[in-house]
Amino acid sequence: MEFSLQLSADYPDKSYGGDRVYRDMLDQAQLADRLGYDAVSLTEHHLINVLMMPAPLTFATKIASMTERVKIMTSVVVLPLHDMRIYAGEVVVADIFTEGRLMLGVGRGAFAYEMGRLGVQMDETRERFDESLDILQALLSKEEVSWDGKYYQFDPLTVMPRPVRPIAMMMAVMNPEGIYHCTKRGFHIQTTPLSGNHQLLMDQVGGFTRAKDEMGQEGAHLTLSLSRVAHVAHSAAERQRKIEAAYSYYSRFDNVFTGPGIVDNGMIRELLRDQTVEELGESLLICTPQEMIDKLGPYAELGIDRVILNMNFGLELSQTMDSIQCFAEEVMPHFTGRIARVAAQ
Numbered sequence: 306m307e308f309s310l311q312l313s314a315d316y317p318d319k320s321y322g323g324d325r326v327y328r329d330m331l332d333q334a335q336l337a338d339r340l341g342y343d344a345v346s347l348t349e350h351h352l353i354n355v356l357m358m359p360a361p362l363t364f365a366t367k368i369a370s371m372t373e374r375v376k377i378m379t380s381v382v383v384l385p386l387h388d389m390r391i392y393a394g395e396v397v398v399a400d401i402f403t404e405g406r407l408m409l410g411v412g413r414g415a416f417a418y419e420m421g422r423l424g425v426q427m428d429e430t431r432e433r434f435d436e437s438l439d440i441l442q443a444l445l446s447k448e449e450v451s452w453d454g455k456y457y458q459f460d461p462l463t464v465m466p467r468p469v470r471p472i473a474m475m476m477a478v479m480n481p482e483g484i485y486h487c488t489k490r491g492f493h494i495q496t497t498p499l500s501g502n503h504q505l506l507m508d509q510v511g512g513f514t515r516a517k518d519e520m521g522q523e524g525a526h527l528t529l530s531l532s533r534v535a536h537v538a539h540s541a542a543e544r545q546r547k548i549e550a551a552y553s554y555y556s557r558f559d560n561v562f563t564g565p566g567i568v569d570n571g572m573i574r575e576l577l578r579d580q581t582v583e584e585l586g587e588s589l590l591i592c593t594p595q596e597m598i599d600k601l602g603p604y605a606e607l608g609i610d611r612v613i614l615n616m617n618f619g620l621e622l623s624q625t626m627d628s629i630q631c632f633a634e635e636v637m638p639h640f641t642g643r644i645a646r647v648a649a650q
Contacts, residue, residue: 418566488516
């Protein structure tokens with residue numbers, strides 16, 4: 306089982322500066338590369354200060370220029386917000402500049418506040434996503450593509466430059482049956498049980514493995530990635546402090562994910578949650594290295610290929626960097642079979 310570090314921007318104070326936020330994320334990416342993480346992951350979100358990354362392909366090329374081997378995954382880019390005729394070319398260029406380390410994770414969008422203000426209503430995101438995905442795949446694999454659909458109508462065109470290699474694509478999907486069908490279509494899968502619902506996780510993994518079993522050798526290369534909030538804590542007091550930081554983060558995240566979407570000048574308002582701090586703590590991977598090993602063990606036994614770790618949820622950079630290094634040195638070798646690389650250059 307491999308591990309990816311989610312480079313999720315959290316920007317609770319405008320005075321900190323976007324340049325410093327992204328510099329911090331670059332530092333985390335370079336450390337992950339040196340320590341032997343399999344990948345780093347980038348979100349796409351606009352107009353808000355949580356998961357703030359309006360240009361993931363641009364950032365992917367910057368990371369590639371400052372790292373040596375780590376894969377760079379978009380998890381995920383929101384296809385309904387883009388014109389596929391333009392975006393396909395941007396993907397090709399990003400793949401060239403990342404020298405084949407790009408894995409393009411795609412999704413339909415999850416925040417109504419963001420989607421609505423950019424002209425896409427949530428009740429049409431599924432149709433828009435499905436059509437956009439079909440067009441993107443066609444433009445990346447064929448020349449002189451034309452289209453006559455609900456959202457796109459265009460005469461034959463060829464995206465230039467042409468891809469220099471097949472571009473790996475990953476689908477963000479939670480529904481087990483959706484996971485099954487997306488796997489059958491040849492996509493890598495990213496999913497999450499969100500609140501830690503074990504039965505949902507079992508069903509998600511079951512959908513993936515059932516599809517791979519039916520595909521045989523054709524699906525042998527496909528991977529299942531699981532996204533979780535995680536942080537190493539060496540004491541009960543440290544664990545409690547980090548869980549409280551995560552609770553504050555989720556009080557903002559839930560506002561735009563499942564809540565009313567109250568945003569003041571780009572800053573997501575923190576709202577009351579039904580879930581208690583203690584209940585949230587039980588569902589997150591915030592614990593000692595040994596406890597982390599114990600909690601991750603069932604994931605490896607289920608056959609999950611990669612865990613995407615979100616360690617950035619309002620803590621100081623030094624704490625996140627320490628957690629990245631501690632996880633690599635004390636937890637990761639139990640699952641990868643590799644000794645952690647030396648962090649210093």
